[in-house]
Amino acid sequence: MTYRYKITFAYDGTNFAGFQVQPKQRTVEQALTIAVNKIAKKPTPAIQVYGSGRTDAGVHALGQVAHFDLPFNIPNEAMRKALNSILPLDILVQEVEQVDESFHARFNAHHKTYRYRVSLGEFVDPFKRNYTGHCKYHLNLSDMQLAAQDLVGEHDFSSFVASGSGVKSNVRTIYQVRVQADEANHEIIFDFTGSGFLYNQVRIMTAFLLEVGSGQRKVSDVKRVIVAKNRDLARGTAPASGLYLVNVDYDA
Amino acid sequence: MTYRYKITFAYDGTNFAGFQVQPKQRTVEQALTIAVNKIAKKPTPAIQVYGSGRTDAGVHALGQVAHFDLPFNIPNEAMRKALNSILPLDILVQEVEQVDESFHARFNAHHKTYRYRVSLGEFVDPFKRNYTGHCKYHLNLSDMQLAAQDLVGEHDFSSFVASGSGVKSNVRTIYQVRVQADEANHEIIFDFTGSGFLYNQVRIMTAFLLEVGSGQRKVSDVKRVIVAKNRDLARGTAPASGLYLVNVDYDA
Numbered sequence: 001m002t003y004r005y006k007i008t009f010a011y012d013g014t015n016f017a018g019f020q021v022q023p024k025q026r027t028v029e030q031a032l033t034i035a036v037n038k039i040a041k042k043p044t045p046a047i048q049v050y051g052s053g054r055t056d057a058g059v060h061a062l063g064q065v066a067h068f069d070l071p072f073n074i075p076n077e078a079m080r081k082a083l084n085s086i087l088p089l090d091i092l093v094q095e096v097e098q099v100d101e102s103f104h105a106r107f108n109a110h111h112k113t114y115r116y117r118v119s120l121g122e123f124v125d126p127f128k129r130n131y132t133g134h135c136k137y138h139l140n141l142s143d144m145q146l147a148a149q150d151l152v153g154e155h156d157f158s159s160f161v162a163s164g165s166g167v168k169s170n171v172r173t174i175y176q177v178r179v180q181a182d183e184a185n186h187e188i189i190f191d192f193t194g195s196g197f198l199y200n201q202v203r204i205m206t207a208f209l210l211e212v213g214s215g216q217r218k219v220s221d222v223k224r225v226i227v228a229k230n231r232d233l234a235r236g237t238a239p240a241s242g243l244y245l246v247n248v249d250y251d252a
Numbered sequence: 253m254t255y256r257y258k259i260t261f262a263y264d265g266t267n268f269a270g271f272q273v274q275p276k277q278r279t280v281e282q283a284l285t286i287a288v289n290k291i292a293k294k295p296t297p298a299i300q301v302y303g304s305g306r307t308d309a310g311v312h313a314l315g316q317v318a319h320f321d322l323p324f325n326i327p328n329e330a331m332r333k334a335l336n337s338i339l340p341l342d343i344l345v346q347e348v349e350q351v352d353e354s355f356h357a358r359f360n361a362h363h364k365t366y367r368y369r370v371s372l373g374e375f376v377d378p379f380k381r382n383y384t385g386h387c388k389y390h391l392n393l394s395d396m397q398l399a400a401q402d403l404v405g406e407h408d409f410s411s412f413v414a415s416g417s418g419v420k421s422n423v424r425t426i427y428q429v430r431v432q433a434d435e436a437n438h439e440i441i442f443d444f445t446g447s448g449f450l451y452n453q454v455r456i457m458t459a460f461l462l463e464v465g466s467g468q469r470k471v472s473d474v475k476r477v478i479v480a481k482n483r484d485l486a487r488g489t490a491p492a493s494g495l496y497l498v499n500v501d502y503d504a
Contacts, residue, residue: 012378060379081374089381122336126264127312129341131379 002069005079006103007032008095013060013240014130015090020054021045028055028064028091035086036068039079052105052112052248053196058240060131062115063094063247067105073098103250111175113246114197116190116206116238132187133206133242139188139213141181147212148177148190150222151205158229160208162200162237170229172196179209188213191246200237207236254321257331258355259284260347265312265492266382267342272306273297280307280316280343287338288320291331304357304364304500305448310492312383314367315346315499319357325350357500363427365498366449368442368458368490384439385458385494391440391465393433399464400429400442402474403457410481412460414452414489422481424448431461440465443498452489459488 009032017025021033029049037044051066074082076096083093102108119125119132120139128134151174158170174194182189190206208225211217225233261284269277273285281301289296303318326334328348335345354360371377371384372391380386403426410422426446434441442458460477463469477485 010378012381084375089376090378092375092378122333123344124341126262126342126344127383129264 002071002101003073004067004069004099004101004103005074006065006067006097006099006105007080007083007093008063008065008097009061009091009093010063011061011092012090012130013055013058016057018055018057018059019051019064028061029066031088031091032066032068032083035083036070038086039074039082040070040072050105052109055243055245056200056240058130059243059245061245064245065105065109065248065250067099067103069101105248108250109196109248110251111193111195111249112197113191113193113249114202115244115246116192116202117242117244118188118190118206118210118238120186120188130241133238135188135210135214137214139210140215141179141188141213143215143219144179144188144209144213147209147219147222148179150219150226151177151192155226156229157198157201157226159225159231159234160201160204161198161231162204163231164199167198170198172198172201177205203238203240203243204234204236206238206242208234210238211236253325254323254353255325256319256321256351256353256355257326258317258319258349258351258357259332259335259345260315260317260349261313261343261345262315263313263344264342264382265307265310268309270307270309270311271303271316280313281318283340283343284318284320284335287335288322290338291326291334292322292324302357304361307495307497308452308492310382311495311497313497316497317357317361317500317502319351319355321353355502360502361448361500362503363445363447363501364449365443365445365501366454367496367498368444368454369494369496370440370442370458370462370490372438372440382493385490387440387462387466389466391462392467393431393440393465395467395471396431396440396461396465399461399471399474400431402471402478403429403444407478408481409450409453409478411477411483411486412453412456413450413483414456415483416451419450422450424450424453429457455490455492455495456486456488458490458494460486462490463488 019028021029032049049068080096117132119128124134154173176193178191180189271280273281284301301320332348369384376386406425428445430443432441
């Protein structure tokens with residue numbers, strides 16, 4: 001008899017070489033795998049942890065999801081406390097839920113929301129350097145909001161993917177893009193909800209929208225560049241520090 | 253002819269081994285000294301930077317002050333930009349002011365304000381681990397506020413100083429202590445304003461007030477422990493991560 005646990009967790013990506021296990025690197029998946037195997041009293045990596053997807057080095061999560069199977073039935077709250085007692089302080093498990101074995105953190109994910117935070121001003125606040133991107137130019141909010149709407153829908157996002165992604169199709173659906181000013185914190189917040197995102201897609205789209213906001217591009221460039229399916233037309237990539245995986249949704 | 257510059261600056265103390273220069277360590281004073289000497293085109297440390305005082309490893313500053321002398325007259329704004337272009341991203345110069353040579357960042361400091369942030373809840377938020385202390389116990393705010401008032405005034409703070417401070421007198425004046433709940437952020441904020449603080453004094457006083465808040469000590473213990481002048485009676489020291497030098501005031 002095995003029991004499947006779905007966990008929802010946050011992490012500060014600053015000191016991780018991304019989510020996925022890599023030799024000789026400190027990763028989120030590695031830290032989770034060590035913790036789960038410790039609880040199971042197994043040699044790592046006897047029990048595997050399956051995340052909803054990767055995040056890059058320096059990228060944060062507010063609500064990442066993973067699952068794993070254990071031969072024990074541990075109550076959700078006890079499991080949450082056990083994991084948090086073992087995990088390093090830059091990962092926090094917020095919720096544990098026993099799910100049936102049809103649940104898969106990656107294959108069942110229906111949509112994801114990513115947030116990108118851009119801090120404004122001439123120089124970046126030292127306390128935000130690892131937690132935001134930065135733009136020193138004046139940004140036209142309504143231009144960015146208009147341009148963002150042209151990203152919504154089912155598109156081939158070949159112009160907005162980093163090389164080496166290795167996926168077969170670059171077609172994805174974006175359900176919603178919100179661009180808001182957080183006046184109190186001198187930030188612009190971009191929220192992207194979609195069926196899934198290509199390698200670096202959110203950071204490339206954010207850089208593109210910032211170029212629209214600063215007047216380096218026109219609002220109409222989004223449509224044109226999507227149609228062109230040519231990565232050379234969307235050159236920038238916003239830094240990892242501003243990106244957050246906000247949540248993963250499993251309901252259609 | 254030399255010109256004296258007063259600078260006000262913030263830093264994220266997480267990756268610094270404190271303010272003061274130390275061999276083979278990354279410190280704030282070292283980073284400032286390198287930047288100033290670069291601007292002066294001198295070999296470091298030809299021109300010295302004088303801070304208002306030290307902060308320990310991991311302690312932050314929102315408004316630390318220092319001064320230095322240069323043989324050039326550089327406008328304040330140009331100096332601020334030059335420094336920020338050279339300094340690492342975890343230090344930000346907020347203000348530059350040319351002052352006359354009677355100004356000394358350390359000797360003329362009249363009072364300082366330190367803030368200590370404590371995050372509440374069972375586990376610490378991963379994004380706050382380097383920026384707050386943490387307390388998982390329920391805290392009685394009004395007990396802490398009452399106890400804090402007994403710290404105000406001129407006292408011999410020998411019970412609240414870490415060993416090895418090496419100063420002759422432990423008498424200091426505390427002008428104000430404020431203890432507030434920041435409900436939105438699930439934090440308790442302690443603000444201490446005083447003529448100057450002994451080694452680890454703010455962190456020891458904070459740990460003491462937290463023990464009052466959690467019921468491990470009585471409100472009346474503050475008076476008793478001050479009078480005793482015995483460090484063994486105030487054992488705890490709150491971690492460096494929650495401490496901020498808020499500002500240094502030069503007016504009486």
